[in-house]
Amino acid sequence: xxxxxxxxxxxxxxxxxxxxxxxxxxxxxxxxxxxxxxxxxxxxxxxxxxxxxxxxxxxxxxxxxxxxxxxxxxxxxxxxxxxxxxxxxxxxxxxxxxxxxxxxxxxxxxxxxxxxxxxxxxxxxxxxxxxxxxxxxxxxxxxxxxxxxxxxxxxxxxxxxxxxxxxxxxxxxxxxxxxxxxxxxxxxxxxxxxxxxxxxxxxxxxxxxxxxxxxxxxxxxxxxxxxxxxxxxxxxxxxxxxxxxxxxxxxxxxxxxxx
Numbered sequence: 001x002x003x004x005x006x007x008x009x010x011x012x013x014x015x016x017x018x019x020x021x022x023x024x025x026x027x028x029x030x031x032x033x034x035x036x037x038x039x040x041x042x043x044x045x046x047x048x049x050x051x052x053x054x055x056x057x058x059x060x061x062x063x064x065x066x067x068x069x070x071x072x073x074x075x076x077x078x079x080x081x082x083x084x085x086x087x088x089x090x091x092x093x094x095x096x097x098x099x100x101x102x103x104x105x106x107x108x109x110x111x112x113x114x115x116x117x118x119x120x121x122x123x124x125x126x127x128x129x130x131x132x133x134x135x136x137x138x139x140x141x142x143x144x145x146x147x148x149x150x151x152x153x154x155x156x157x158x159x160x161x162x163x164x165x166x167x168x169x170x171x172x173x174x175x176x177x178x179x180x181x182x183x184x185x186x187x188x189x190x191x192x193x194x195x196x197x198x199x200x201x202x203x204x205x206x207x208x209x210x211x212x213x214x215x216x217x218x219x220x221x222x223x224x225x226x227x228x229x230x231x232x233x234x235x236x237x238x239x240x241x242x243x244x245x246x247x248x249x250x251x252x253x254x255x256x257x258x259x
Contacts, residue, residue, distance in 0.1 A: 008141050010155050011065075025042055025047070042060055107159045123174070125156035189255070233246055
């Protein structure tokens with residue numbers, strides 16, 4: 001799968017979060033055939049109930065860009081096939097899709113979270129435009145296509161809509177922050193996934209990834225203490241040493257416990 005972690009693209013943003021479509025496609029995923037064959041079957045059989053052939057094609061294009069169901073994103077597939085509760089599954093979907101969807105992750109981490117901390121009340125697409133224009137100054141990202149002013153506005157609206165789909169915001173034309181709480185099972189999965197990646201408890205606690213769920217390091221520590229109190233995990237801090245013992249050996253093992 002070609003890495004797109006530093007590509008700024010309007011296509012996937014405008015098409016949206018596709019939460020229900022992704023869940024449906026992964027629920028029916030067939031590991032006996034290739035990714036190409038699975039997505040072709042979605043188009044041919046219209047298993048997602050698309051209103052047009054063009055929309056079904058667009059959905060499969062987004063799926064092809066966003067996910068690697070055979071490897072990195074297999075936990076999402078296994079949980080969908082097992083009928084995982086949508087509210088637990090959705091934050092996992094957001095985490096997985098933002099590992100290659102640069103713009104969604106950067107928007108949530110570096111624009112929306114600071115707005116949340118600053119107490120912003122009403123958010124509109126126009127408020128996002130200075131952030132998007134600022135990205136043009138970054139030399140280490142690749143722009144996909146030339147964006148007109150109308151494209152910028154559509155992307156700004158699309159980013160706010162994605163945040164709303166995942167429960168971080170509420171409203172339609174004008175958005176407000178929702179009262180969001182990361183479900184316990186989702187939090188523990190994300191702890192496993194980040195520990196798989198970093199293998200350092202303090203780095204995981206301080207990870208910017210938590211900002212995608214409107215959480216700072218102090219919020220993560222508070223949740224760890226709560227889970228430790230209820231013996232869901234072990235969390236110990238002694239001076240500069242932080243230790244976390246999770247209920248499974250890896251994120252993949254924890255997924256099996258969630259089945």
